Amino acid sequence: MIWNEKIECMERDELEELQLKRLQETVKRAFDKIPYYNKKYTENNVFPEDIETLKDIEKLPFITKDDLRESYPFGLFAVDRKKITEVHSSSGTTGKPVVSGYTPKDLDTWSETIARGLTMMGLGEEDIIQNTHGYGLFTGGFGVHYGSHKIGATIIPISTGQTRRQIEIMKDFGTTCLIFTPSYGIHLGEVAIEEGIDPKELGVKAIGFGAEMWTEEIRQKVEDIFGAKAYNIYGLTELMGPGVGIECEAQNGLHIPEDIYYPEIIDPNTLKNLGPNEKGELVLTNLYREGMPIIRFRTKDITSITYEPCECGRTLARMSRITGRSDDMIKVKGVAIFPSQIETALLKAGDVEPHYLIIVTRPHVLDEIEVKVEASKDLFFDGVKEMVNVKDRIAKSIENETGIRVKVTLVEPKSLPRFEGKAKRVIDERNLH
Amino acid sequence: MIWNEKIECMERDELEELQLKRLQETVKRAFDKIPYYNKKYTENNVFPEDIETLKDIEKLPFITKDDLRESYPFGLFAVDRKKITEVHSSSGTTGKPVVSGYTPKDLDTWSETIARGLTMMGLGEEDIIQNTHGYGLFTGGFGVHYGSHKIGATIIPISTGQTRRQIEIMKDFGTTCLIFTPSYGIHLGEVAIEEGIDPKELGVKAIGFGAEMWTEEIRQKVEDIFGAKAYNIYGLTELMGPGVGIECEAQNGLHIPEDIYYPEIIDPNTLKNLGPNEKGELVLTNLYREGMPIIRFRTKDITSITYEPCECGRTLARMSRITGRSDDMIKVKGVAIFPSQIETALLKAGDVEPHYLIIVTRPHVLDEIEVKVEASKDLFFDGVKEMVNVKDRIAKSIENETGIRVKVTLVEPKSLPRFEGKAKRVIDERNLH
Numbered sequence: 001m002i003w004n005e006k007i008e009c010m011e012r013d014e015l016e017e018l019q020l021k022r023l024q025e026t027v028k029r030a031f032d033k034i035p036y037y038n039k040k041y042t043e044n045n046v047f048p049e050d051i052e053t054l055k056d057i058e059k060l061p062f063i064t065k066d067d068l069r070e071s072y073p074f075g076l077f078a079v080d081r082k083k084i085t086e087v088h089s090s091s092g093t094t095g096k097p098v099v100s101g102y103t104p105k106d107l108d109t110w111s112e113t114i115a116r117g118l119t120m121m122g123l124g125e126e127d128i129i130q131n132t133h134g135y136g137l138f139t140g141g142f143g144v145h146y147g148s149h150k151i152g153a154t155i156i157p158i159s160t161g162q163t164r165r166q167i168e169i170m171k172d173f174g175t176t177c178l179i180f181t182p183s184y185g186i187h188l189g190e191v192a193i194e195e196g197i198d199p200k201e202l203g204v205k206a207i208g209f210g211a212e213m214w215t216e217e218i219r220q221k222v223e224d225i226f227g228a229k230a231y232n233i234y235g236l237t238e239l240m241g242p243g244v245g246i247e248c249e250a251q252n253g254l255h256i257p258e259d260i261y262y263p264e265i266i267d268p269n270t271l272k273n274l275g276p277n278e279k280g281e282l283v284l285t286n287l288y289r290e291g292m293p294i295i296r297f298r299t300k301d302i303t304s305i306t307y308e309p310c311e312c313g314r315t316l317a318r319m320s321r322i323t324g325r326s327d328d329m330i331k332v333k334g335v336a337i338f339p340s341q342i343e344t345a346l347l348k349a350g351d352v353e354p355h356y357l358i359i360v361t362r363p364h365v366l367d368e369i370e371v372k373v374e375a376s377k378d379l380f381f382d383g384v385k386e387m388v389n390v391k392d393r394i395a396k397s398i399e400n401e402t403g404i405r406v407k408v409t410l411v412e413p414k415s416l417p418r419f420e421g422k423a424k425r426v427i428d429e430r431n432l433h
Numbered sequence: 434m435i436w437n438e439k440i441e442c443m444e445r446d447e448l449e450e451l452q453l454k455r456l457q458e459t460v461k462r463a464f465d466k467i468p469y470y471n472k473k474y475t476e477n478n479v480f481p482e483d484i485e486t487l488k489d490i491e492k493l494p495f496i497t498k499d500d501l502r503e504s505y506p507f508g509l510f511a512v513d514r515k516k517i518t519e520v521h522s523s524s525g526t527t528g529k530p531v532v533s534g535y536t537p538k539d540l541d542t543w544s545e546t547i548a549r550g551l552t553m554m555g556l557g558e559e560d561i562i563q564n565t566h567g568y569g570l571f572t573g574g575f576g577v578h579y580g581s582h583k584i585g586a587t588i589i590p591i592s593t594g595q596t597r598r599q600i601e602i603m604k605d606f607g608t609t610c611l612i613f614t615p616s617y618g619i620h621l622g623e624v625a626i627e628e629g630i631d632p633k634e635l636g637v638k639a640i641g642f643g644a645e646m647w648t649e650e651i652r653q654k655v656e657d658i659f660g661a662k663a664y665n666i667y668g669l670t671e672l673m674g675p676g677v678g679i680e681c682e683a684q685n686g687l688h689i690p691e692d693i694y695y696p697e698i699i700d701p702n703t704l705k706n707l708g709p710n711e712k713g714e715l716v717l718t719n720l721y722r723e724g725m726p727i728i729r730f731r732t733k734d735i736t737s738i739t740y741e742p743c744e745c746g747r748t749l750a751r752m753s754r755i756t757g758r759s760d761d762m763i764k765v766k767g768v769a770i771f772p773s774q775i776e777t778a779l780l781k782a783g784d785v786e787p788h789y790l791i792i793v794t795r796p797h798v799l800d801e802i803e804v805k806v807e808a809s810k811d812l813f814f815d816g817v818k819e820m821v822n823v824k825d826r827i828a829k830s831i832e833n834e835t836g837i838r839v840k841v842t843l844v845e846p847k848s849l850p851r852f853e854g855k856a857k858r859v860i861d862e863r864n865l866h
């Protein structure tokens with residue numbers, strides 16, 4: 001079933017017409033109602049009437065998290081604060097948090113994006129959705145909550161924690177859909193098994209997961225544990241919340257509700273727009289947001305977008321799984337690579353600890369990458385011959401993931417630096433030469 | 434302002450007509466659609482057509498928490514489970530939890546009850562409500578959330594915890610209403626003061642508090658801390674959630690939305706109905722609930738109801754502050770007294786620890802009560818004369834609270850038994866004689 005067939009299966013030219021109309025309205029309203037945009041656009045000498053085609057969006061300056069912080073708390077509201085009925089916020093590890101405001105119409109639009117996604121996951125009014133995301137300023141919990149209301153499913157707003165109770169409720173209520181972060185889902189499955197319950201017997205038919213980086217291996221693990229298909233849900237509090245992209249049954253990219261979000265992909269270094277299927281940073285624009293329209297927000301998330309028809313029948317574009325953050329991107333020999341790719345390669349190769357350091361140098365003309373990896377304790381005592389084998393295996397695995405040949409160095413267990421919070425994985429020494 | 438003047442200021446005869454119509458519909462629907470009621474009513478030889486007047490409700494058997502547990506999880510739904518869009522649950526310290534199910538219409542009815550209450554508290558679309566209740570299976574968070582949507586205020590669904598962030602957000606967002614439990618509210622105020630912020634300067638204009646027992650002293654403390662009026666919100670997950678009673682600006686009893694809940698007061702021993710202004714156990718009936726109508730639920734909460742006109746202009750009945758639980762009630766010389774009253778009296782008297790034991794005996798014809806109280810360490814070393822003074826003070830304080838003269842015995846610090854969980858405060862030896 002398709003929730004909103006008219007929109008989700010619209011011909012592209014018709015969709016682009018709708019997008020252009022909404023983009024023009026949004027830019028005009030932002031310029032007229034929000035001093036921050038007015039000043040920024042005036043400084044950049046770009047005005048609402050310059051938006052004559054969709055491509056003209058490229059004339060507009062980007063908005064970053066810093067802009068949102070500067071406008072904290074309510075500087076980007078396009079309506080009187082009285083008209084805002086709900087406020088969310090992303091905590092942010094540094095500096096002031098970022099605020100997201102919603103009118104009743106915005107909450108309905110947000111619900112609509114999730115309703116489409118839950119329908120893609122095969123859910124309807126007969127389903128019981130157990131939502132283990134936290135409810136609070138974070139948008140994870142409320143997005144699915146409102147979307148579930150919209151499709152008329154039964155929502156269990158259990159929120160995080162109380163794992164044993166979660167399992168009891170799954171059994172007693174007959175939960176057919178679980179919403180979780182991959183790591184909590186795996187924990188939930190492990191606890192069920194400890195309690196002597198086979199998670200596969202619980203009757204779960206679909207899983208929605210998000211709010212964390214993941215790999216196909218992690219998806220596979222989650223699906224194996226619960227015997228159910230797991231669908232990725234992507235979103236950002238700044239833009240509205242979860243629902244910017246949700247996978248359909250083809251599990252081959254996340255459909256973007258393009259009547260609501262306008263996606264672009266840019267090269268994070270040159271800031272130039274890239275074409276379909278090219279990997280780069282996702283930039284998003286609210287096309288249909290009353291309370292707080294965000295225009296050309298740099299998400300820092302790395303993905304690519306395809307406009308090819310999907311086997312599910314929907315014509316809406318699909319974004320690929322997020323493979324990294326543009327902050328972490330290293331450009332080597334013209335190829336963009338990410339620490340997360342190295343991590344995936346190491347996991348696949350085995351015999352090493354998930355502690356590594358990527359060192360980029362340019363000894364002559366060409367870039368070189370060295371990946372230092374901690375050997376597992378066992379391996380370290382197995383001697384040189386075994387270590388050479390493992391090094392080869394890792395190098396091949398990395399080449400498979402990234403297309404680049406790197407030098408692998410195995411180091412003693414616990415010899416690499418440990419980090420509190422976000423780990424520093426890359427040392428780029430190229431600027432020194 | 435009054436949210437729903439037509440209902441909230443309705444003439445009593447008109448209101449009773451509406452109540453009777455809704456009661457008849459509810460009983461008929463419960464009998465026809467819910468096997469549990471059908472069986473129970475048939476066994477008690479009472480049938481929907483027996484409800485010809487409001488007073489006929491007394492013919493119906495009570496529903497207790499045990500009935501709800503027996504029907505766990507979905508045995509009291511009056512509609513196909515598919516039509517239920519949200520499920521809540523009260524955890525309960527013993528046995529299976531109790532489930533509460535809602536159709537979209539029920540969620541709207543629930544919002545309506547809270548919208549009336551928030552309006553009583555003087556709130557409207559210009560207000561910013563910071564909701565520190567937890568969101569989850571517990572109904573505390575969602576009740577105010579939905580009610581805030583209804584009146585068009587700005588809800589900040591911050592949920593529990595992160596006290597420093599709560600204070601920062603109060604300051605930055607300009608919160609005008611706080612929703613908390615009294616104990617968390619007092620903590621929030623203390624932390625603000627520690628941070629060098631005077632909570633009175635934060636611009637809070639109303640506080641909604643609930644989910645805990647409280648006294649006028651606690652209300653006074655909360656109001657002093659924030660320089661704002663604090664209004665009590667009462668409710669039960671079984672019946673819907675918060676909103677069964679909310680105080681108006683007169684702060685003289687909680688208005689019950691009687692078109693939605695039908696309240697009765699019974700003597701918890703004889704189970705006979707009591708009249709207006711008589712203290713007893715509150716029994717509640719859902720008059721307007723589609724998903725899961727609860728009829729004559731014994732709340733175990735002790736209160737009284739007045740039908741006298743309120744100075745605010747509303748005609749809806751008012752319940753008094755909950756003063757205890759019927760499980761804990763002791764009937765002595767025809768008077769109902771509660772451990773909570775003894776506790777209040779001890780707090781007022783001072784110089785003693787909040788550890789006490791109430792022993793009821795009937796040495797001859799008349800009941801006697803002895804209250805054993807732990808003296809404070811200091812007092813215990815001050816000697817006999819001081820102890821006699823304190824005993825007198827305590828006895829007078831208890832007489833003030835309960836109207837009953839008791840024997841007070843001071844015991845050594847730490848000599849009374851300690852309890853994990855719910856303390857056993859009463860030893861009733863009267864049945865032994």
Ligand SMILES: [Zn+2]
Pocket residue numbers: 248249250255310311312313314
């Ligand atoms: Zn598809």
Ligand SMILES: [Zn+2]
Pocket residue numbers: 681682683688743744745746747
């Ligand atoms: Zn009143």
